[in-house]
Amino acid sequence: MRFNSTDTIAAIATAVAPGEGSVAIVRLSGPEAEAIASRLFVAPGQQPWESHRILYGHVVDPATGERIDEALLLLMRAPRSFTRQDVVEFHGHGGVVAVGRVLELVLAAGARRALPGEFSQRAFLNGRLDLTRAEAVSELITARSRRAAQLAMAGLDGGLQRQIGTLRARLLDQLAELEARVDFEEDLPSLDGAAVTAELAAIRATLLQLVDAAGQGAVLRQGLRVAIVGRPNVGKSSLLNRLSRRERAIVTDLPGTTRDLLESELVLGGVPLTLLDTAGIRDSGDPVEQLGIALSRQALASADVVLLLFDLSHGWCDEDQALRDQVPDGSALLLVGNKVDAAGLPCGLVVPPDGDRAPAQVRISARHGEGIDALEAALLRCCGAADLQGLQVALNERQRDLAAAAAAALGRSLEAAEQGLPWDFWTIDLRAAVRALGEITGEEVTEAVLDRVFSRFCIGK
Template sequence: MKASETGSNDTIAAVATAVAPGEGSVAIVRISGPQAEPIGRRLFVPPGDQTWESHRVLYGHVVDPASGERVDEALLLLMRAPRSFTRETVVELHCHGGLVAVQRVLELVLAAGARRAQPGEFSQRAFLNGRLDLTRAEAIGEMITARSRRAAQLAMAGIDGGLQRRLTALRGRLLDQLAELEARVDFEEDLPPLDGAAVAAELATVRGELERLVAEARQGELLRQGLRVAIVGRPNVGKSSLLNLLSRRERAIVTDLPGTTRDLLESELVLEGVPLTLLDTAGIRDTGDRVEQLGIERSRAALAAADAVLLLFDLSAGWTAQDQALRDLVPPGAVLLVAGNKADAGGLPVG
């Protein structure tokens, strides 16, 4: 499919790298569409006799054509259609990072005739122009937002087309069985009897493969999105100390006074390749303190929305009615882990 068939006759541009003040030495302004090369030639001035060839890097300066001012020292990469990510002609201007320089370059590109790209529009054009299938397009987004190494590896498998190949193979097997059935309808007298058991066995095998794909997708979702783990327990049971220990920093204030934590604290970490968001909740108890009551209300809401719950109880005091009441608040679908704390305070270890 050609770009003209998708309706993408205009030229789009955007900053293709993360932009933050004082962060990153290089930023990329990407231009895609029929006017990409003319815009590049208008704004980019290479010294000497450098040849504008596809997939060749040029050195020079981005110049404001209205004033002749040199805006930035940069590299230009030209990728003529269809040998580009979008299968359109693409120009990339590799500028200095930060905020000011790259934004000025983008403003010049837009003033030269490009339109600011919508979020994900480069990938959309790659999909519409047949450069990517839907699974690969989604995998690119997952790679960008990956929060752990395992999530990035999973996204890379999608970019390489692993999922699409498996789906295509399963589709082919189903079409083979459909052809067997339709052949018996049209040419029953000319063919041997249908082996119903073999057809049923093949369909069962394909179904098992599809169920395995669904299970892998759920596991992949956990790797991409992570788990929200609520640390709950009675006041002063050690929730904040545990959060600080797992986070390896003093994230929460710890004192011997009950009710120290009055707001919901979050800490993100990666454990065994799985992103976790730990939620340190206020100790749930009856109190007349309005501020503490608000914290307890947030704790209850976090408990109801958590993927997993770590319920701490005081070993020195044993399992109490308050601990059981907290246990009863855990949502039915959440994973529950009960752990005893303060064994050094005279409690007995539990199995």
């Protein structure tokens, strides 16, 4: 445990930015929350100090009597709160100064600054949330697209917990049967080995499906970095502007116009994308352009998806091929022929065939908008993000590793079964699988794991 959960903790629960946010919330949780709040809050009239009622008043510095903010106070007594402890929220004005002073007063009155995720950690420890729901809260907050938020909500509704919990319960049933045979083989009816292995295989198959779908979930959650690369003047900046539907980048007919890496955020088919417009890659004597080109090469090497743009009015040339050869094997690649409007005769094969590794190709006009729909569809397809609508629940990275470990352990159990080994050989791996699934939902989890999970949360959550 990072810290004792009997401390009273406090944090600003809302985003803090100068001049922004009409409301800011300071939140306290712990046994002293109510006492601390009552020392700092002055409510006029006869307002009753009751749980789940809003009080109106002022936060006042008890040392000087100075009014710090006009605020609403919400008291939620245990166990009817997010953490199942006494919780107090001060709803004051946004910005940074007043809310910062309220927090300082609360700390001076005896609360401790909350660590990232500590409120959620308490909610988990007090049985308010299982681990998958707690993680879904964090995912909802960081969601960058509507689809990602929907996926997080499914997790928050317990979809993942139910699915993993059911698989774990089924494994426990099998484990109980097998373990009983280890100890009391003679006293029990004999076990149908084929039925057990069929059940284990079915559970393993479901786990493998979940592991598979986790990749799509990761795409929705984290989004993709898409680098637009190509020779100078092929229309990269025009394409960035076209896809972002605004004039983000400067476009001229002078080669070497873009010198810096430009980013533009957009959502395509529910997937958050960061588009990178890069300097055209060529030999250049200009030191500023050289720096830009170095950034382009980095983007080419590290993007999830590379849109390699070339000019159809010139056709595919050696420099294009040289760039194509630099795309790492692991990245998705889409070849985009631009300026189809100026290409004259529709040329058949512009790009030499690449055997089985032939990347997808589309033809567009970044200037006039032709082929952009097809490009967007191809972009989602080439990174495996085309069909995310059916995705109901998705494991995050931590959960995926555990599900994969459980599936591997079940694979070993099945092998032991196939080799006709005695029951106790099956049960070792079966128990490992049960443990891994329990770690997903938090039923079997160590403090170190909890600390790792919750420390990734934002402060105040």
